[in-house]
Amino acid sequence: MLKVLIVDDEAVVRRGIVLGIDWASLGCAVVGEAANGEEGLAAAERYSPNLIITDVRMPHMDGIEMMRVLRERGSTAHVIVLTAYNDFDYARSALRFGAADYLLKPFRDQELVAAIERVREKAEAFSSRSAQDDLLALPKGDKSKYVLQTLEYIAAHYADADINITTIARSIGISEGHLSHVFKKETSYTALGYLTLYRIHMARRLLADCRYKVYEVAGMVGYRDVAYFGSTFKKLTGLSPSEYQDRCR
CATH class of the missing domain: 3.40.50.2300 (Response regulator)
Incomplete structure (x- = not known):
């Protein structure tokens, strides 16, 4: 229900x-x-x-x-x-x-x-969640404020193609090295690795909607290079973006 x-x-x-x-x-x-x-x-x-x-x-x-x-x-x-x-x-x-x-x-x-x-x-x-979805559902209760701020920043800015470890670290007021260490220690993923997974997670939603072309979805989730978006998507899901979209029709 x-x-x-x-x-x-x-x-x-x-x-x-x-x-x-x-x-x-x-x-x-x-x-x-x-x-x-x-x-x-x-x-x-x-x-x-x-x-x-x-x-x-x-x-x-x-x-x-x-x-x-x-x-x-x-x-x-x-x-x-x-x-x-x-x-x-x-x-x-x-x-x-x-x-x-x-x-x-x-x-x-x-x-x-x-x-x-x-x-x-x-x-x-999507009720059977992949490892990617498990990551997006990371329990927040035990996470430090820097990790929580990183998760929130990525959720709000993943569509920005210029986001990187420097912009994330600057936004929360710590050094890149400290951010990388803390995030990896508490989540077992790098901050940029999480960003990639979040972008592909959102791309799956947009592709499943079937109203947008692959290149439009790529831009909406922060990829300027459609070919790179396609290879990243296939690496994480096992399907190309167009194959994934066809299965959702």
Whole structure:
């Protein structure tokens, strides 16, 4: 059963989603509602939803910022983004933070149902986590603040092609050598090794969406060289990006 959180500043929209969908038949249950991103973060902390359906433009904190904070906090919830604005910049920002789907308002109930079903399929397809996913789920309780800050920085900046050990170390205020030592000691991975795994993890999500070409996905996850992205992806998954995408169709 997927736990669903609905975030929209219009109460009538939230009610329409709650009442217009046969949640039980989809294997879902609505566990909470929120009127803006700040309330959404609090509700996500309280209910630990598997799926968040959120508007983009809301007072106090918009949906994109809410997603960014959720990812920094380690949330792996699937997110379906709703917006009245047909703007690729919004879509790109949402996808950067792992949105599973993007629907334009006004939408029909069946469009939302189809998006939810796609999320369920993806959740089931990836329920058997690889070593790569295990790394992304590193328990944070015993990690030093520098390791936690590194994880958060990578989650927020992995799409930046210029990110490297220097920029990461500078952002958290320690030397490159100390960062490398601490991160390797506490996770058994190098910081750049983790960055690569995180990028490929996000690339898998984008490829599974099937709306983007391989070269577009490469750019979205921080690779300027499409060939290098392809070889890295195949090394870690056993499939080329196009082969992986074909299996998700």
